[in-house]
Amino acid sequence: MPPNEQARPVLGIDLGTTYTCVAAMGRLGEIVLPNADGESITPSVVYFADDGTALVGSAAVARxxxxxxxxxxxxxxxxxxxxxTVxxxxxxxxxQQVSxxxxxxxxxxxxxxxxxxxxATGPVADAVVAVPAYFGAAERKATAQAAQLARLNLLDLVNEPVAAAVAHGLHRGGERTAMVxxxxxxTFDVTVIRVKADGAAKVVAIEGNxxxxxxxxxRQLTELLLGRLNSAADSLRGDPKLMGGLVRQVEQLKIALTGAERHTALVTVPGGAEHVVTITRDEYEEATADLLGRTVELTRDALEKARPHGVEKIDDLLLSGGMSRTPAVARRLAEELPELPAARLAHDADHTVAKGAARLAWHALGxxxxxxxxTVTAKGYGVAVVRDAARPALGHGMLWMIPPGADAPAVRRHQVCTIRDDQRRMAIRVYESATGFVHGDLADDPADHVSLVAGEITGLPAGLPKGAPVEIGFELRGDGVLKVHARAGNGASLRLEAEVAGAMTESEMSAPLPGIRH
Incomplete structure (x- = not known):
């Protein structure tokens, strides 16, 4: 059946931090669907009015x-x-409601x-929504709730670099290894994808922030510009309206320095005086060098993660995302990671992720x-356990049920034990690793990681000896949403998926959203 004859529209959505893009499958491939202003991307900005309505996009930016x-x-x-909350x-x-x-x-x-x-009622479209590869369970759960509030039938949450890879056909070029x-x-993500001779493609390493x-x-460019205003900078910082205008100027300045060696801005300060400020690309790159350096380090970490999977070299390096247009990106990668091939910029950087998501939505419908x-997990998931029941002073360590880099979706079960005779209840605390690296079972301190879910099994039978087993099960779905259950031998059980930190309650989910003004 041709895409435009579907009973419900099938969309791919790049719900970005600064811009959002929507695409669909057409007869000739993916097409970007413009907004009501004819723009191919919509600023992810919302203006909330007193009358319970909202403006989204350029109209909100103007306010x-x-x-x-x-x-x-x-x-x-x-x-x-x-x-x-805001x-x-x-x-x-x-x-979730703003999104x-x-x-x-x-x-x-x-x-x-x-x-x-x-x-008027029911789902308005079938959709795949792209999320950062380094989003954890709580962020993915929140994104799924946002889609539900927007009346989308969510087919899947897909990692943004995977969507970019699909849009560019990186998984169809024969046996090779690609990096996005x-x-x-x-957000920043770097993903290594290995393609086998039979066409099977798999993410083998993920890093990011x-x-x-x-x-x-x-932010760094704003500080650089303010530094040129000397004494006027302090009064400008205290004027929200003028600072709002400065934000727009900084965005334009950043874009201009992508193609020019220098650019001049005319900055208005309180009192109406105007200052002419010229920023060179070299100054801009120096002010942001530490930020770019962090992405290079994460790229290096991804390469290290990929080596145990047999990745000896990268055959194709794709730069995706609007910030990757900055000339310093490709240059710095070449300088500090010479083992990488020459980078190529996604030809449609603002639309690539949405287009890939649209293709994956079509795939999800068969x-x-x-x-x-x-794909594999970017983070690890586990439970806090007593290191040694005989020596409780040693405190808790982490039992990693699903380590970083495990195949996703993943299902894991493990037995833990009661730590004293006649124990009638057991606390279950679930954590997500703070990074893509863990030290192994019991070696990690739970306090160093992200608490996701907490619950308690009650009703354990009287008289159980110390060491009685309780089974814990983890199910990490392909969209990254985690379900946890624990079950004792007498049937006492606990399910924790609905309590993921940051998730909205049923009553909160039932509150009406503001009406959209056009």
Whole structure:
């Protein structure tokens, strides 16, 4: 059946930190669906009004100077954080709700472009949503909830570098190994994909940081620019409206320095005075050298992770994400990692991930069996256990049920034991590794890792001797959402998936979203 004859639209969505893009499969391949303003990408910015409505995209950006307290941006960086809400327009929102408003707007615009009505009830589209490869279980759970709030039938969450690889056909070039270096507006991932002679493709190594991206380059460039204003800088910092305008200038300055050796900005300070400031590319690169260096180190770590999988060399290096256009990226990789091949920039960097997600959405519905790339876990998942029941003073260590780099999806079971006679309850604390490396069972301190879920099995039978078994099971789905269960011999059990840190409750999920203004 041709894609445009589907009963429900099938979309690929790149829900980015700074921009969001939607694509669908057309008769000639993936097509990007513009928003109502004709833009191929929509700023991931939301303005919340007092009347319970919201503006999304360029219209919200335009309000940032006048009413900065009502405008929310960079919300992707807060996904999965239980301690974060934002106050705007007289209401408090979870990161999932803000992301859902963005999704709802871009999907409404996509349906309008396709000539499809917005259904009054039920799912509005089938979709694959791309997420950073280095997102953990809490961030993925939060993204899935945002999709649910936006009335999407979520087919899958796919790692952004995998979507980029699919869009560029890196999994179809015969036996080889490819690397995708994905530096976006708010996140960085590097992924190594191995393709075998029979066409089977698998991610063998993932590294990254979902709080490192173009927004950090903007911040450093802002400080560089403010430093040229001398005494006027302090008064400008205290003026939210003027600072909002400066943010836009910095974005334009960054883009200009991608193609030019220098660029001049005209900066207005309180009182109306204007300052002419010229920034050279060399100055910009020096101010952001440490940020780029962090991506190079993570790339080096990914190479180290790939070697145990038989990866001796990288045959193809693809640069994806808008920030990868910066000339310093390819140059620095060549200088510090000469074993890598010459980097090539994704020809459609702003749209690549959405296009790959659209192709994977089509695949998820069974229409194309050639786009599957098996993947591995970026993080490890385990439970805290007593190091030695005879010496409780030794404290707790980590039992890694699913180590970093394990095949995903993954199902693991392990028996733990009661630590004293007649123990009637057992606390279960689930953790995600803070990095892509762990030291092995019991060698890691739980305090060094990310607490995901906590629960307790009660009702263990009286009289159990110390050492009685309790089975713990982990199920990590392909979309990265983790389910945990524990079961004692008498049937006492615990399921923890619904309690992943940062997840919204059922009552919170039932609250209506703001209406979208056009």
């Amino acid at each position: 940032r100077d006048q009413e900065p307290g009502r405008v929310v941006s960079l919300i992707k960086r807060e996904m999965g954080r239980a301690d974060v 106050d705007a327009g007289g209401r408090r929102y979870h990161p 859902a408003v963005i999704l709802l707007k871009v999907v409404q615009d996509a349906l309008a472009h396709l000539g499809r009505p917005m259904p 270096y994905d530096l976006g507006g708010g 979902h709080r490192l991206g173009g927004a950090d380059w903007d 229409h194309d069996t050639t786009d599957e790339i098996a």
